Amino acid sequence: MTLYTTVDSPVGALLLVGEESATAAGGVALASVSLPGQKRGAVVQEGWRRDDAAFGEVSAQLRAYFAGEATGFDVECTPRGTDFQRRVWAALEAVPYGTTTTYTTIAVAAGSPGAMRAVGAAIGANPLLIVRPCHRVVGADGSLTGYAGGLPAKQHLLAHEGARPAG
Template identity: 60%
Template structure:
């Protein structure tokens, strides 16, 4: 497995993967220097993440290889279906997965998402519209949602 670090508006991002795909993308609270060279296995992910933060990309096409239980992978695949610039709730996600009572299990799998931003767990909010738990910090979740759906400037006249 190879790893690289890039700078983003939300902090240093660590990207890990191999020839089978990207295994993990995380944001770090500590300041780690950006990688001087990017391993070939990670180049496409790095390029696409930089495009996302620049505002020129709204979906990702590089190969993913997250490690988790079958249930976690089902949840993560459901997260991939949430359109850019929109949100859903844990309850709606549970219903979509076939068990309305699985809200806590869905929330737990959501919290264990190993592919920050790419598997858009930040697009899941509380039923009342609140920004509920986010491993990267609620300020990052708010930033990401605003990045994906910026407010429209209203005309003054």
């Protein structure tokens, strides 16, 4: 069954969506973290059940992140996406807190050095905003480029982390 909850954050109310899981802490495997108005963001569907308790662990980790007490996440996630997307997302997960990287660097790390557009599309399809840190990817010149949650949210997240431009 699909479960959901919302968590207040400095960048807006986060919608958390997951699937019941016997192995995950709290009983849910995280499928999506999205912001209001996000491109391709999750929207609560008929038949989903709100279950705040099931998301207790991930909610606590998000609160710790925004309080400056945590720099990463340790939650079970559902493995959705193509093989290529999962390679790109694994490269995203390797970008350290407080730093930025470029699309080119992610493309190389994902084993597709000439596929910057495809890498950009895979990053844009990331269903786990904040938890999988796509906000840490910037243009080759250090400029802020697209973010599914909006550039103001990206700016806030990078400032929160004290991120330095890639280079």
